[in-house]
Amino acid sequence: MKKLFVDVDCGVDDAQAIMMAFAVPDVQILGISCVQGNTSVENVCKNVLRVLKVCKHLEIPVFRGATKALLGQTVGAGDFHGKDGLGDAPDPDAPGLELVQKEGAVSAMIRIVNENPGEVSLVATAPLTNVALAVKLDPLFPQKLKGLYIMGGNTDSRGNTTICGEYNFAADPEAAYIVLNEFHCPVYIATWEFTCRSKLPWVRSSSHTDYYMMMRFMKQIFKHSMESCYSERIEKELVDGQGFISCDSYAMAAAIDDKYVIETEHKAVTVELAGNCCRGMMVVDHLDILKKTHKAHILKEVDLERFKELMMNALK
Template identity: 30%
Template sequence: MAVPFILDTDSAQDDCVAILFGLLDPAADLRAITMVAGNVGFDRQVHNAAMTLAVADKVGACPIHLGCSRPLMRAWEGAEDVHGDGSGGLSMDVPDGMVSNEGAVDALLRMTSEEPGELSIVAIGPLTNIAAACIADRTFPQRVKSLYIMGGSNNGRGNITAAAEFNFYVDPEAAQIVFDAGFSDVVVLTWDPVTLTDALLPRLDYEELCAIDTPIARFFKALCDHTLAYDESVGVPGSTHPDSMTLQCLVHPELILAEAPYRVDVETTSALTRGYSAMAWDKFEATANARVIERADSAAFFARLRALLETHTRPVLPISGL
């Protein structure tokens, strides 16, 4: 049976790959896309999500809801240096009707009220929308079956500062609200170590996948080329795919090879360590609020990515540059 979920995203590069998995993996039942400020300009993120639906031939398959266009308490900081525009310069005219009139927070509250305990959320951007939903309705966390988060590092190195991973850095207050909110099942996939060891595709393997002759594979290459070049320039030896790995861990839990309970807290007050995720293990007798993935099945994940890129679709709207 397919797993029903909502995808909360700042769609650029691997976020769009996660959308493709949500639309095309038979084990995934993507009910809605909620947009949050993160990687690139907000309007561009919406454009990227709409293009992804078109490439998958899934226009109309699920609504796009616009969420928070800035963090709760801070100015937005993006990652265009890492991702460019998030889609390698591809462009498409987004027709009326692809974006819902219902806001993301309202959609999160409504959908979980209609099916309490049935829907999971996969949050692969800053946690602003999820925190805003928690603030608007304190019973919201109890209605969510599972919350899967891509964010933080397990007491390791960051990717936007030495201390912090991007998603938690952009809106640390939102992240702390979410970890304090009382969700019954929170699963975290981190930048360090999991992304850097298990969600990393070396260039030779990346180029082999990009040679697949399908619209999805060409779209994948356009999405990821800029980010791969940036990652290599800072010593990361391959294309990084933590967002799509996070989604795949929900719908294919056998990908999780090792996990442990942790108490996760996010630094909000220090300028030096803003967004740092302190993850306390059982030694410290702190009440756990998350399951943190420690190791994932890289080979199985990338086999699923290959199968995704080999899927033949017919983009239903013209995309310039594809």
């Protein structure tokens, strides 16, 4: 049994990633922590509960986490996932926030990993504020993890939020810096450029859309992002006539399927914290100048057919 703890800012792709994990029989999610990112942390908690209700897994504990970056600076995620993070799709029967646990996210993350030492993989698909706070509260936390799977960062200075920064890292550069420099467990990173190179077929016809979006819930929350992708600005970046991207699902797939990752680049990485253009950019040390003994596995090639199957299973 693969045991996961998931840290999200629950936009549409976070929802898809969670649903993907539920579709794999030997995967167990021990808890889900929420952090501000795609939307406010209150909305993130609501969105996670909506996903759990649809998947009939409301027994999984949900924990409220950081409401702002470590230095308190806010970087907006834009409106790609809608103002509420789930496409602004109304849900009058959504579970209430009283279902969120009283225990804080960081405390719960540390406790659950301590209860399962060496067994839990942490999947982080959001700004890394909660994860950075965990290592600051418990410096031994990283070595108790089986692995850390991150969606974030970039390898080619190609930004999607700032000139050179991917959103999850740019939203809290100090947190990303702490995580990449203080987590010495196996670390796998699905970067922005990698997800752009790993598109899935984009289908517009109603019959195929029903096939891709078998659940009414997914059709509702994905509608806003789908329409945004056909705008002139985002079509060039995301669609390109070839397909769409579910960014967070790539990191989740690496955590739940051992045969999904074909090739990684094993490099030391850090995060730029200064500069007018480069703050929040992930730095890949190709020349070994940093002399770091711990290196991350940057996803380079994956089995897209296997990924497509995982995505399809999540929607059935």
